[in-house]
Amino acid sequence: MSETKIKIEDGPVAVTGASGYIGSRIVEDLLEQGYSVNACVRDASNAIKTEHLHEMNEKGLGGSVELYEGDLFKKGSYDKAFFGCSAVIHAGATVGFNRETPQEVYDGCFTENEHVLSSIKQSNSVKRFVFTSSFAAVGHPRPEGYIFSEKDWCGDNVDGYKGAWTEDNIAKNRDIAYAMAKANTEKMIYKAAQEDGGFEAVSINPLHVIGPLMSENHNQFFSWQFFILQLLKGKDFGFWDGKQIRPSTMLWNVVDVRDVARAHRLAAESLKPKNGSRYILSASDRSGEMFTWELQAKLKELFSDIGEIGGEQMLDGKPTNKTYDSPRSYCSLAKSELGLSTYSIEETLLATGNSQIRLNLI
Ligand SMILES: NC(=O)c1ccc[n+]([C@@H]2O[C@H](COP(=O)([O-])OP(=O)(O)OC[C@H]3O[C@@H](n4cnc5c(N)ncnc54)[C@H](OP(=O)(O)O)[C@@H]3O)[C@@H](O)[C@H]2O)c1
Numbered sequence: 001m002s003e004t005k006i007k008i009e010d011g012p013v014a015v016t017g018a019s020g021y022i023g024s025r026i027v028e029d030l031l032e033q034g035y036s037v038n039a040c041v042r043d044a045s046n047a048i049k050t051e052h053l054h055e056m057n058e059k060g061l062g063g064s065v066e067l068y069e070g071d072l073f074k075k076g077s078y079d080k081a082f083f084g085c086s087a088v089i090h091a092g093a094t095v096g097f098n099r100e101t102p103q104e105v106y107d108g109c110f111t112e113n114e115h116v117l118s119s120i121k122q123s124n125s126v127k128r129f130v131f132t133s134s135f136a137a138v139g140h141p142r143p144e145g146y147i148f149s150e151k152d153w154c155g156d157n158v159d160g161y162k163g164a165w166t167e168d169n170i171a172k173n174r175d176i177a178y179a180m181a182k183a184n185t186e187k188m189i190y191k192a193a194q195e196d197g198g199f200e201a202v203s204i205n206p207l208h209v210i211g212p213l214m215s216e217n218h219n220q221f222f223s224w225q226f227f228i229l230q231l232l233k234g235k236d237f238g239f240w241d242g243k244q245i246r247p248s249t250m251l252w253n254v255v256d257v258r259d260v261a262r263a264h265r266l267a268a269e270s271l272k273p274k275n276g277s278r279y280i281l282s283a284s285d286r287s288g289e290m291f292t293w294e295l296q297a298k299l300k301e302l303f304s305d306i307g308e309i310g311g312e313q314m315l316d317g318k319p320t321n322k323t324y325d326s327p328r329s330y331c332s333l334a335k336s337e338l339g340l341s342t343y344s345i346e347e348t349l350l351a352t353g354n355s356q357i358r359l360n361l362i
Pocket residue numbers: 016017018019020021022023041042043049070071072073091092093094095132133134135205206207208209210218220223224
């Protein structure tokens with residue numbers, strides 16, 4: 001193996017949000033590489049959320065996982081879990097799907113990262129801090145077809161959209177609060193790492209994450225995988241914009257949860273990332289970017305025995321509504337710098353639906 005920032009012998013890797021949809025796959029990937037993983041969960045005795053993590057030790061994956069309890073709202077919660085670790089992957093999030101006020105979303109992201117940073121500093125051993133940010137910290141209203149890259153920030157506010165993605169609007173709009181929280185938190189952790197000098201902070205910015213669920217609990221209400229399930233159940237879906245349900249048309253820019261997991265580990269291992277590096281995790285090419293009507297047609301093809309597939313309204317094989325062609329973006333930097341290889345859109349959609357069938361969700 002070529003030179004890496006962290007090695008198995010350097011100590012365990014800690015993962016926050018280890019019970020979550022992305023966190024669970026990060027734990028699995030690290031085990032497959034032979035790492036010891038300190039998996040941070042809120043309640044280790046909650047079987048619904050942790051059974052699949054306990055079971056990983058019996059699968060002969062190579063490494064081993066130990067569960068540590070902690071709460072992102074409590075300072076010092078992760079001192080024990082991070083002690084002696086070579087890297088921390090922070091995939092936990094105190095914000096759920098539309099349960100908090102916009103200001104709580106914004107403040108929570110800072111509070112949790114301050115607590116994670118504090119425990120990293122206590123560890124005296126962590127060399128890389130990988131933060132699960134979001135594409136929301138990158139994207140912002142742009143003309144149709146604009147291709148976003150890691151150089152973009154949601155607060156850029158260009159091209160006639162000035163004023164929307166600003167601090168002033170945080171308390172008014174959840175999407176803006178979430179995006180600004182992730183972007184400003186990224187900047188905060190890069191600064192903290194630079195001042196400390198003992199570790200580097202790197203971010204992963206995923207777009208629409210789908211892929212196989214490990215547990216029923218991963219079918220969180222309003223998650224992208226939840227919407228795929230709605231389509232497979234023959235239902236339409238909509239977005240609550242705070243005032244009304246917006247129609248279900250959108251450009252899906254899909255990345256597989258297993259690729260997102262692998263990118264986190266590669267970002268911890270690779271010598272290429274520097275403090276402040278960020279990696280968009282989205283489609284690897286145009287095949288992973290689909291309007292809802294294209295996605296529902298693909299699901300029909302892949303799950304022909306399911307019957308009715310939901311989605312947007314069609315007339316004579318064409319969508320009745322035009323969809324705004326955004327956000328377009330590709331995970332090219334993660335591929336070139338981290339050496340990430342990705343699943344095809346067909347493999348991802350099949351694995352998502354099959355896991356939902358296996359879990360009796362359909
Ligand atoms: N999924 C996507 O499409 C997507 C896209 C872009 C960015 N992201 C980001 O990726 C991260 C993970 O998302 P996900 O989809 O995996 O969400 P998820 O399945 O809801 O996982 C969230 C995790 O955070 C934990 N958590 C919640 N509140 C906590 C607290 N107070 N203390 C400690 N842990 C707490 C949850 O633990 P419990 O099991 O105890 O509830 C859970 O393990 C988030 O930061 C999210 O913003 C996700």
